[in-house]
Amino acid sequence: MPEKPVTVVAYAAGASLAAIAAFYVFGPTFFLDGENSYNTNDGRKRTIIGLANPANDCFINSVLQALAGLGELRLYLIKELHRRQLETPEIYDCAPLVLRKSEKAEKVVILQKGPVTKALKEMLDALNERPIYKKTITARPIIEALERAFQTRISRNQQDAQEFLQILLERLCDEYHAAQRARLAFSSPDNGQPGQEAEVKPAGLTPILSEVTVGTSDGFPFEGRIESQIQCQRCGFKTKPSASTFVSLTLNVPQKSSTSLDNCFDILLKSEEIDDFKCDKCRLDHALEWKTNKLKAATSEKDRDGLEKDIALIEKALRDDPERAPEGVTLPDSSLAPKCKIRKSTRITVFPKVIAIHLSRSVFDPGSSSTKNMAKVSYTQRLRLGGLLNEKWYKLLSVVCHKGSHNSGHYESFRRNHLYPPFATPDPFRAYADASRNVSTVPSTTPSPSIDALRANGASTPLEHGDGQSSTSLSTVSLSASIGRPASTGVGAASSSPPPAEEASASMPSVERTNTQASRPQIRTQETTPGKFRRRKKSNDRWWRISDDKIKEARTSDVLSMQREVYLLFYELERPGDDAVV
Known part of the structure; x- marks a missing residue:
């Protein structure tokens, strides 16, 4: 019997060593990364970088985190700064020969250099890192850039997030247009020859430049144009549309218990009749x-x-x-x-790539101080704008919420956990797909119609059974088929057969990427397999809920339930190849 205590002690020592070993292996990862930072299926940590809040900076932090989740904005910043680096510095260091009204040469030169654009890009790049442990940075660089740009200090008291967003976006837009005017003046043939024509130049150049830059693919993604027109109900005369640009839209929330985002848009864009007007x-x-x-x-x-x-x-x-x-x-x-009755109509004529929506909840009472409208505003993941002929669909990417009263409270943001492809080559084989759509007079050396016929009949192709071939040979076959077939044959084959990318194995990443990207505009209307559908829905359902340096995961239902607190909404324009948000 004396051997029993020894056995118990041995078992206890072994269990202790096992516990210590388990803590040594798993403990640091758990305690350092936090409860929401465990590994996902793709090996990434579920955490992002937070922002420190030393003194009432939640209005800045929430806006920056919301902007960090906008892919079109990051793409614009990358392109704009890369273009400035490639071009000669003399374009942006020289003041324009003719200044507009109330413009100063030194301020125009600062705008042309784009200091706030550069500071915002660096800040958004830092916020989009994927750390393996909890990490917090400060928003001081972008704050200092804004303070130097406006030559003033940002108050440390509680401020409005919409005002900060408006100032930031207007500054970015001004820097973009200043750089555009500098590039246009540098490339003009009469550059450096001021004379009598120079005084007439700005008046004629301004509308042309605005037409070129607003709404173009390389323009500022937040900038759009809205027009209003008046029609007399007595004589039927329509005035010329008065156009104005915007970087964010302010929608008034009606004073009732609940409403929707569509109703708020109707208040802004619906036609209204006005009496006692002089036509x-x-x-x-x-x-x-x-x-x-x-x-x-x-x-x-x-x-x-x-x-x-x-x-x-x-x-x-x-x-x-x-x-x-x-x-x-x-x-x-x-x-x-x-006096007559008129009908005033307002419509958006240039839709921005990213639309920032401000829900105005301020209620002004002359007899007392301003109060906050606590009405519930329901909103959806997809937003439809425009008419039947110019329908535009937007997807929700970021939300800024406010909790508290009109004069005090706290801001937090929701940001979709969305990974974008590399901006330089988001679709590396689109050139081949575009070439296949153009009918060529040169006869093709590859008998591509036979390949399409085999696919239509359900026969096996090298893309479907690739165990015995290398990825190089498969890529060659797929590219030759896409280049050689006519446009009509390609469309017919894509519509009558399932996409090969869904049947390709995981051991052929290059082939899968080739077929998915080349046929994406054609297979969007086809039915997706149930497994693929569930995976896309799960990835689109991931959000980050960010309150300064406190970050946790959230679902789409959590985001859409913030109906009383929603304050800023950021929607991004859907492109033809994007997957619809479910």
Whole structure:
């Protein structure tokens, strides 16, 4: 029996050593990375970088984290700064020969260099790192860049996140347009030759430049254009549309218990009727009638000649432009003109790549201080804008929420856990796909119709059974087939057969990437296999909930449930090859 205590001690010692070994192996990873930082299936850690909040900086941190999840913004920053590095520095170091009204040469040069653009890119790059442990950085670099740009200090008191976002986006937009004007002036043939024509140049150049830069593929992704037009219900005259650009849209939240984002858009974009309005065309018609009656009653030849001249000018103005009163003609008093009902319509004519939506919850009461509208605003993952002929779909990528009252509270943000492909080669084989769509007069050396016929009949192809071939030979076959077949044959084959990428094995990554990217615009309308559908839905359902340096995972249902707290929404325009968010 004396051997029993020894056995117990031996077992206890072995268990202790096993526990110590387990802690040594698994303990540091668990305690360093945090509870939300364990490994995923792809080997990545579930954590992102947080931002420190030394003094009421949650309004800055929430906006920066929301911007960090916008792929189009990061792509723009990369392209813009790379373009500045490739071009000669003299383009951005020289002040323009002609300055606009209230512009100063030194400020224009600073805008052309883009210091805030560079600081924001560095900040967003840092926030998009994937650390293996909890990591916190500070937003001080972007704050200092803004303070130097505006030559002022940002107050350390509680501020509005929308105001910070508006200042930041307007500054980025100004730096972009300043660089565009500098490049245009440098490339113009009459550069460096100021003269009498230089004074006329800015007035004629401004609308042309805005037409080129707003809404282009290389333009500022937040910039769009909105137009409003007035139509008289009495005479049917429509005024010229008044256009204005925007970098964010402010939507008023109605004062009721619950509403939706679509209803908020209807308040901004719906047509409204206004009574007691003075129409320009109706006023000219009234003036024409008034002058005609005076002409009938005129007795002297001098008065008749003057009235006939005025009548001719009024008729010419009615034909050409009723909004411009004829020069040299005395019109009757505006109070005598008839009042009419007008219809005012507003629409978005240039849709930005990224639309920032501000839900205005401020309720101003003259008798008391401002209060916060606590109405529930429901919103969805996909947002539809535009009409039937220019329909645009946006997907939700970031949300900024506010908890608290109108004068105090805390901001936090939600950011979709979305991984973008490398911006330089997001679709490396698109050139081959584009070439296959163009009908060529040169006869093809590859009998591609036979390959398409085999696929249509369900026969096996080298892409479907590739155990005995190398990836190089398979890639050659797929590329030759895509280049050689005509456009009509390619479309028919893609619509009548399932995509080969879904049947390819995991041991052929190059072939799978080739077929997926080349046929993505064609297979979007096809039904997806249930397993693929579930995997995409699971990946799209991952979000980060960020409160300064505190980060945890969230689901789409958690994001869409923040109806009372939602304050800023960031939607990104869906491209033709993107997978729809479920």
